[in-house]
Amino acid sequence: MTQLIQTIILGLLLGGVYALLASGLTLIFGVMDVINIAQGALIILAAFVTWALWRDSGLDPLLGALVTTPLMFAVGYGLYMTTVRWIQGKPASASVLLTFGIALIVEGVMGLVWSGNLHSVTPSYFNQSFRLGDFYFPKAQVFGCAIAVGVLAILYVVLVKTWLGRAIRAVSANMSSARLVGVSPRNVAALTFAIGVATTGAGGSIASVLYPFLPGSHYVWISRILGIIVLGGMGSLPGAVIGALLLGVAETMTVTYVSPRWATMVPWAVIMVVLLARPQGILGAKLREDVAV
Amino acid sequence: MSAAARVVDSRPFRLAAGPGLGLLVVGALVFLVLYPVFTDNRYYQNMIILALLFAVMGSGWNIISGFAGYVSLGQSVFLGIGAYTTALFAVRVFGPENPGEQGASPFLFVGISAIVAGIFAAVVGSILMRTRGHSFVILTIAFLFVMQLVTLNWSELTNGNHGLTLPLPTWDRDYAYWPFYYALLGLMLLSVALAWWIRRTKFGMGLIAIREDEDKAASVGVNTPVYKVLAYIASAVFIGAAGGVYAYYLTFIDPRGMFDIVISVQVVLAVLIGGRGTVWGPVLGAFILEPMLEVTNTELGITGNERLILLGVLLGLIVLLLPRGIIPSIQDLVRGQRERGRAGLVGARLDRKPLQVGERVATDDAARSGPILEVRGLEKRFGGLTAVDGVSLAVERGTITALIGPNGSGKTTLFNLVDGTMAPDRGEIWFEGERIDKLPPYRRAHLGIGRTFQITRLFHQMTVEENVVAPLRSFSWRQLGAGAVSGPEAARAQELLEFVGMHRFAGMKAGSLSFGQQKLVELAQVLMLDPKLIMLDEPAGGINPTLIEQMADMIRELNRQGTTFLIVEHNMPLVLGLCDPVCVLARGRTICEGTPDRVQADPAVLDAYLGEDFALEEVAR
Numbered sequence: 078m079t080q081l082i083q084t085i086i087l088g089l090l091l092g093g094v095y096a097l098l099a100s101g102l103t104l105i106f107g108v109m110d111v112i113n114i115a116q117g118a119l120i121i122l123a124a125f126v127t128w129a130l131w132r133d134s135g136l137d138p139l140l141g142a143l144v145t146t147p148l149m150f151a152v153g154y155g156l157y158m159t160t161v162r163w164i165q166g167k168p169a170s171a172s173v174l175l176t177f178g179i180a181l182i183v184e185g186v187m188g189l190v191w192s193g194n195l196h197s198v199t200p201s202y203f204n205q206s207f208r209l210g211d212f213y214f215p216k217a218q219v220f221g222c223a224i225a226v227g228v229l230a231i232l233y234v235v236l237v238k239t240w241l242g243r244a245i246r247a248v249s250a251n252m253s254s255a256r257l258v259g260v261s262p263r264n265v266a267a268l269t270f271a272i273g274v275a276t277t278g279a280g281g282s283i284a285s286v287l288y289p290f291l292p293g294s295h296y297v298w299i300s301r302i303l304g305i306i307v308l309g310g311m312g313s314l315p316g317a318v319i320g321a322l323l324l325g326v327a328e329t330m331t332v333t334y335v336s337p338r339w340a341t342m343v344p345w346a347v348i349m350v351v352l353l354a355r356p357q358g359i360l361g362a363k364l365r366e367d368v369a370v
Numbered sequence: 371m372s373a374a375a376r377v378v379d380s381r382p383f384r385l386a387a388g389p390g391l392g393l394l395v396v397g398a399l400v401f402l403v404l405y406p407v408f409t410d411n412r413y414y415q416n417m418i419i420l421a422l423l424f425a426v427m428g429s430g431w432n433i434i435s436g437f438a439g440y441v442s443l444g445q446s447v448f449l450g451i452g453a454y455t456t457a458l459f460a461v462r463v464f465g466p467e468n469p470g471e472q473g474a475s476p477f478l479f480v481g482i483s484a485i486v487a488g489i490f491a492a493v494v495g496s497i498l499m500r501t502r503g504h505s506f507v508i509l510t511i512a513f514l515f516v517m518q519l520v521t522l523n524w525s526e527l528t529n530g531n532h533g534l535t536l537p538l539p540t541w542d543r544d545y546a547y548w549p550f551y552y553a554l555l556g557l558m559l560l561s562v563a564l565a566w567w568i569r570r571t572k573f574g575m576g577l578i579a580i581r582e583d584e585d586k587a588a589s590v591g592v593n594t595p596v597y598k599v600l601a602y603i604a605s606a607v608f609i610g611a612a613g614g615v616y617a618y619y620l621t622f623i624d625p626r627g628m629f630d631i632v633i634s635v636q637v638v639l640a641v642l643i644g645g646r647g648t649v650w651g652p653v654l655g656a657f658i659l660e661p662m663l664e665v666t667n668t669e670l671g672i673t674g675n676e677r678l679i680l681l682g683v684l685l686g687l688i689v690l691l692l693p694r695g696i697i698p699s700i701q702d703l704v705r706g707q708r709e710r711g712r713a714g715l716v717g718a719r720l721d722r723k724p725l726q727v728g729e730r731v732a733t734d735d736a737a738r739s740g741p742i743l744e745v746r747g748l749e750k751r752f753g754g755l756t757a758v759d760g761v762s763l764a765v766e767r768g769t770i771t772a773l774i775g776p777n778g779s780g781k782t783t784l785f786n787l788v789d790g791t792m793a794p795d796r797g798e799i800w801f802e803g804e805r806i807d808k809l810p811p812y813r814r815a816h817l818g819i820g821r822t823f824q825i826t827r828l829f830h831q832m833t834v835e836e837n838v839v840a841p842l843r844s845f846s847w848r849q850l851g852a853g854a855v856s857g858p859e860a861a862r863a864q865e866l867l868e869f870v871g872m873h874r875f876a877g878m879k880a881g882s883l884s885f886g887q888q889k890l891v892e893l894a895q896v897l898m899l900d901p902k903l904i905m906l907d908e909p910a911g912g913i914n915p916t917l918i919e920q921m922a923d924m925i926r927e928l929n930r931q932g933t934t935f936l937i938v939e940h941n942m943p944l945v946l947g948l949c950d951p952v953c954v955l956a957r958g959r960t961i962c963e964g965t966p967d968r969v970q971a972d973p974a975v976l977d978a979y980l981g982e983d984f985a986l987e988e989v990a991r
Contacts, residue, residue: 178684188675
């Protein structure tokens with residue numbers, strides 16, 4: 078029983094971080110109908126930047142989020158302006174292929190700059206834990222989860238309370254109507270993409286402390302966050318949070334009760350089961366292409 | 371020139387014709403066949419072997435993703451399945467572990483690999499093919515990674531991470547690469563032949579129709595589930611065989627190398643370069659991409675990370691700048707040159723022959739009694755909105771029944787429920803005494819329900835004639851292999867196009883027609899089904915008054931010959947002059963049903979739809 082509860086605790090802490098990492102993907106999909114396959118590679122990029130800062134200047138990796146978030150915002154804005162804007166409104170295959178191409182480029186560049194070896198960020202607290210009765214809470218995960226929840230809260234406030242947020246939600250609900258009432262879908266899309274990619278900044282910094290990584294790890298991350306948003310309902314932010322918590326727990330359960338080597342299978346299995354059995358996920362509206370005209 | 375030959379000529383994706391090109395293809399093939407005979411250069415032979423592998427994979431991918439439009443990013447899963455099938459047979463069944471069994475030919479394993487890949491495709495395809503768009507792309511990636519992880523983790527069978535080393539083939543070392551080279555060349559020729567054959571058959575035309583508009587394809591009788599699964603199998607079989615050859619070629623395979631998404635992406639990239647949806651595009655693309663990767667490797671040292679960057683950049687460039695690929699772009703250029711100076715037909719006045727519908731098979735319809743279509747308590751909700759709220763309605767045989775009502779009253783939804791595009795939440799639909807609300811859309815088309823759409827839905831990349839012959843009145847396995855456009859069908863299509871006055875446009879792409887012209891072609895398309903009931907969704911919407919009159923004449927003539935009509939229309943003079951009875955929908959319910967006179971006088975109808983000041987005299991001609 079203790080082991081079960083401990084496993085769930087670890088899964089939920091992990092899930093909090095996953096929620097932040099998946100939020101950008103679901104936001105971009107909801108507004109632009111684009112699945113940004115490069116999101117996983119951008120997470121790893123933020124992790125590498127965090128690692129470099131930590132090694133060279135001793136900057137705490139979690140504080141590194143303050144650097145990586147604006148950096149990734151700029152990267153996202155640049156990517157949108159140079160490439161992604163041209164494939165908006167094109168079939169799914171065009172955006173998936175383009176963002177896959179971006180992922181390959183980012184992977185290759187990271188391999189050239191930082192080599193293909195496994196990297197890990199190990200601040201003083203990375204192997205320490207808080208204890209509460211029988212249960213332990215790894216400090217890195219507690220801090221990481223707290224920061225992730227904080228960033229998500231900010232994102233939520235931006236989406237609900239600001240004009241930009243209303244514009245984003247308007248475009249997400251109906252692009253042509255939003256255009257009619259004076260919202261420029263292009264500007265909104267640019268900012269959405271930039272914000273969506275910016276979440277990989279803080280998220281990647283936190284992730285760098287939780288798992289060792291190498292350039293090729295982006296496949297693991299894209300599978301995780303895709304699994305999460307498919308489970309929660311693509312395009313839904315609350316759905317991503319629920320999906321992330323469930324997937325976090327599913328992963329730790331698999332590690333504890335089955336075998337660590339099957340853990341990477343969990344997101345793919347989730348994707349297959351959900352898309353086939355309930356394509357709209359937990360909270361999402363039915364995927365548009367599944368609805369007849 | 372016969373009608374059939376003319377249609378073949380106007381195929382949208384045919385390689386630009388001309389003796390020069392044919393010669394070029396033959397020359398290239400002769401070169402490929404003779405190359406290893408004349409030179410021993412292993413470097414170039416290896417390059418060609420890999421290009422052939424990509425050509426086989428590209429041709430396969432092209433069937434499901436180019437013809438049918440279902441983009442798969444996990445097609446290399448069949449390479450892995452084929453490679454592991456052959457390797458497991460070579461190592462576990464006939465290999466060193468069972469010394470008594472030695473002596474089986476590797477080519478036997480290759481055949482088994484093809485079959486295993488086909489079986490996998492059949493099982494997985496029948497599940498995956500129920501999704502579309504983003505979901506399908508993601509699922510194909512998921513399938514690839516799941517297979518990779520299973521192969522990695524099932525180490526008792528596959529030796530997991532450590533991979534499998536195949537026994538060296540027993541043939542003479544002097545043959546060197548020949549067996550691989552010619553095996554892959556043969557597979558490539560088979561793949562191209564298969565693609566070419568598919569493209570000329572009903573099967574291929576159905577796949578193109580699915581790519582253009584799947585729901586529409588189903589509504590004109592194309593058995594979409596079977597077509598899609600067959601396409602998925604066809605796209606997998608030769609890749610599986612090539613995987614077997616490739617395993618022997620490499621002599622060592624491991625899960626990450628065999629179930630590799632980067633290989634998938636390279637295949638997609640190759641086909642995109644050459645031209646998606648064309649027969650030769652995958653081959654051309656493979657022979658451009660693979661030598662380029664090899665040469666940049668040996669000359670510039672581009673490998674590993676640099677190669678990833680190169681692939682990424684190429685992918686981006688192709689998607690952004692040349693999304694259609696080389697062959698279709700050249701075809702467009704050639705077609706543009708050829709058609710320059712010719713006056714466009716669009717905008718020309720329609721000329722119409724006197725009404726002459728072809729011999730309609732005499733049925734004993736008249737002998738049957740009861741309504742042809744009956745809807746009982748039908749209900750459809752979208753979230754909180756109840757679009758159709760318990761509608762009951764009967765369409766009597768031989769009538770022209772109108773369905774009118776304000777916008778949003780559920781008319782089009784009712785059509786969608788009857789033709790099967792949507793499933794009702796409650797209620798029953800009966801057609802010709804048979805309950806049809808559980809039948810798939812194409813079955814309902816086979817039974818004799820045809821429908822047009824408010825916003826026309828033709829297959830834009832097909833010609834007008836191909837659009838008209840696309841509908842299928844039944845499904846049979848034999849029909850799949852029949853020619854896309856046969857003589858009698860072409861004649862019938864010509865007749866129907868003459869009937870609607872569009873025969874001069876037969877060779878044009880449907881997408882280039884005006885809206886009104888598309889309405890007429892869509893009517894001809896539906897008539898190809900020989901439907902007993904035709905449902906028209908706003909036949910007069912968006913077309914000019916003369917055309918409306920012609921449309922009314924056509925409907926009357928068809929009705930006189932025995933076709934029943936159910937028409938949604940807002941043009942009141944047309945409705946009241948043409949239809950009897952008239953049925954009025956409001957807020958998802960029938961509020962009135964009866965003769966035009968009765969309906970016009972009904973206070974509920976005036977209140978809900980026509981309005982108090984509806985001028986009866988004016989309308990009643």
